[in-house]
Amino acid sequence: MTVESQLRADIVEVGRRMYARGYTASNDGNISVRLGDDRLLMTPRSVCKGFMTPDMMCITDLDGKKLQGDRDPSSEMLMHLEVYRQRPDVRAVCHAHPPIATGFAVAGIPLDRAVLAEVLTTLGSIPIAEYATPSTSELPAAVRKYVKAHDGMLLANHGALTLGGDVLSAYYKLETIEHFAKISLVARLLGRENLIARDEVDRLQALRNNYGIKAPAPICPDVTAVGDLLAGPDPVTCQIVQAPEGDGRSRLVPDPIVPGAPLPNATAAGPDGDEEIRLTYRELSALIEDAIRSLK
Numbered sequence: 179m180t181v182e183s184q185l186r187a188d189i190v191e192v193g194r195r196m197y198a199r200g201y202t203a204s205n206d207g208n209i210s211v212r213l214g215d216d217r218l219l220m221t222p223r224s225v226c227k228g229f230m231t232p233d234m235m236c237i238t239d240l241d242g243k244k245l246q247g248d249r250d251p252s253s254e255m256l257m258h259l260e261v262y263r264q265r266p267d268v269r270a271v272c273h274a275h276p277p278i279a280t281g282f283a284v285a286g287i288p289l290d291r292a293v294l295a296e297v298l299t300t301l302g303s304i305p306i307a308e309y310a311t312p313s314t315s316e317l318p319a320a321v322r323k324y325v326k327a328h329d330g331m332l333l334a335n336h337g338a339l340t341l342g343g344d345v346l347s348a349y350y351k352l353e354t355i356e357h358f359a360k361i362s363l364v365a366r367l368l369g370r371e372n373l374i375a376r377d378e379v380d381r382l383q384a385l386r387n388n389y390g391i392k393a394p395a396p397i398c399p400d401v402t403a404v405g406d407l408l409a410g411p412d413p414v415t416c417q418i419v420q421a422p423e424g425d426g427r428s429r430l431v432p433d434p435i436v437p438g439a440p441l442p443n444a445t446a447a448g449p450d451g452d453e454e455i456r457l458t459y460r461e462l463s464a465l466i467e468d469a470i471r472s473l474k
């Protein structure tokens with residue numbers, strides 16, 4: 179089997195897996211891989227990724243000019259070209275709409291909390307590239323901001339994008355993002371997320387070398403300046419990870435309130451001096467009923 183025929187077979191297999199796992203519906207999603215230094219092998223537009231055959235693929239140059247193939251290349255080709263332009267180390271790109279991760283992208287919630295050790299080691303954090311109209315040149319511009327520092331990102335109100343050294347490793351990052359999103363959703367539904375402490379996050383990042391994982395960028399040392407970092411026009415060069423200092427048991431989401439049970443930290447004063455109040459379930463119900471009555 180030649181290198182090219184193997185790559186065609188890899189794209190077919192990854193497309194089949196993406197569709198089988200529900201990461202794409204209908205003709206959604208696209209996959210590409212470098213074919214030598216100056217050519218790309220890419221999925222064609224308007225085909226279901228679950229039913230592709232190796233002969234369907236297009237060959238383009240790095241400017242997107244079709245060199246070979248009966249069909250036109252993917253409608254998201256511009257986004258793929260931008261990734262290869264910005265990241266000479268990347269050899270494959272996957273894009274799909276995995277539903278849980280895309281739900282986070284729709285809600286505007288990045289997957290940037292330090293909650294899973296393996297995700298921190300493999301991907302670091304997963305940001306959201308700002309909304310851009312699919313298939314236009316807006317989308318490459320939105321991706322450009324994050325692509326130097328991230329191998330995986332969400333696309334606002336759209337889906338997810340992953341990059342890798344080969345087609346399967348780019349695809350596995352898509353799986354990791356969707357799996358991470360699923361676990362994050364369950365933890366948030368359960369009402370709490372215990373975060374991994376910053377010093378442990380640093381240790382996990384250091385482990386990347388042991389596993390031979392090439393990190394595109396380090397974690398940002400000063401997370402207090404992340405707002406400035408994201409708001410500015412410049413590309414992001416480090417990864418934002420929300421991780422507390424200290425013992426790693428900080429909670430972003432408080433414990434759920436169980437009627438009748440004593441409230442934890444019920445009298446603790448906040449950092450600004452505001453005290454939490456303690457209410458019984460009956461008192462809380464009465465307050466809510468009063469509020470509803472006053473609305474009528």
Ligand SMILES: [Zn+2]
Pocket residue numbers: 206207273274275312336337
């Ligand atoms: Zn898409």
